[in-house]
Amino acid sequence: MTDELFRDDANLLHCEATVVALEEGGVVLDRTVAYPLGGGQAGDTGWLRQGERRWRLTDTRKSKVHPGGVLHLLEGELPALGAAVSVEVDAARRQAHRRFHTATHLLCALLPYPVDGCSITDTYARLDFHTDEPFDKAAIEAGLARLVAEAHPVRHRWIDEAELDANPGLVRSMSVQPPRGLGRVRVLEVEGVDLQPCGGTHVDNTADIGGLVVAKIEKKSAKTRRVVLQFA
Known part of the structure; x- marks a missing residue:
């Protein structure tokens, strides 16, 4: 409609x-x-x-x-x-969403674990990872800074559902699945860094994200680690 x-x-x-x-x-x-x-x-x-x-x-x-x-x-x-x-x-709010959402894709590339929770606002981004491994805050911040500075192009494309079925590893989220029944699925590619289904709004280049800090790392359960990002 x-x-x-x-x-x-x-x-x-x-x-x-x-x-x-x-x-x-x-x-x-x-x-x-x-x-x-x-x-x-x-x-x-x-x-x-x-x-x-x-x-x-x-x-x-x-x-x-x-x-x-x-x-x-x-x-x-x-x-x-x-x-x-x-x-x-609201342009400022939209841009904050774009920057944070793209930053979560970088976080997924740095922390290769299934995602079982996500929240993206104009003041923070949060990802919950399904793992019992400890996270190193300094290492994550350094990795994010490197990927931002490398200025990777960000683009989207559409694939058909059969292609997604043939590549189930593209889906990182445990809690949000790509919409089905339309015949095609939108995927977001951070060139050389990350590729996964995503319908959100993103910046055109990782350099547009700007400075990031890891505001918090929490152990939410025996198998869940939460990472909260804010702008530097």
Whole structure:
């Protein structure tokens, strides 16, 4: 129902759209640049505009009422069904999500264990790894700094489900599986570093991530180690 423009270009911050459905607290649009909560990544915020009217976009979610729809949660009285609106994403928040999400791919390359939890916000990124091995904070920070400085290109492509089935090792997450039934799956490649299915938004080059620090390493259970990243 909603054409998700951000899947092919995370640099897009604005688009024109039409309201195709109304839900409590928000609207579903025919197209959008706003990323909906999913895959561990927080939803985009920003604004919707119609002429001189402006609504604060407080969150973006996948619609539970309209399959394939993206729900834009708004403050105040909703625009009318069929209204032509413009969508504008909060650029600073989007960029933070892109930087942190790409950083988690670098973390996966440095720590080759299954991932059983993930959270990506505009202030931190967290990955939970299924292992009982101890982690070295200084070594992780040094590895991240090296991969950022090496300026690896970051790109996505689509593969068919049969190709994914033939390469099950591409899936690192134990808790979030790639969506099935569409015939194709989006994979994210950090050139020479990491390749795995991912629908999130990312920077175009690891150099765009900037400085990172390991804010915390926790032993969450006998078989779970948590790593929390923040910007330096």
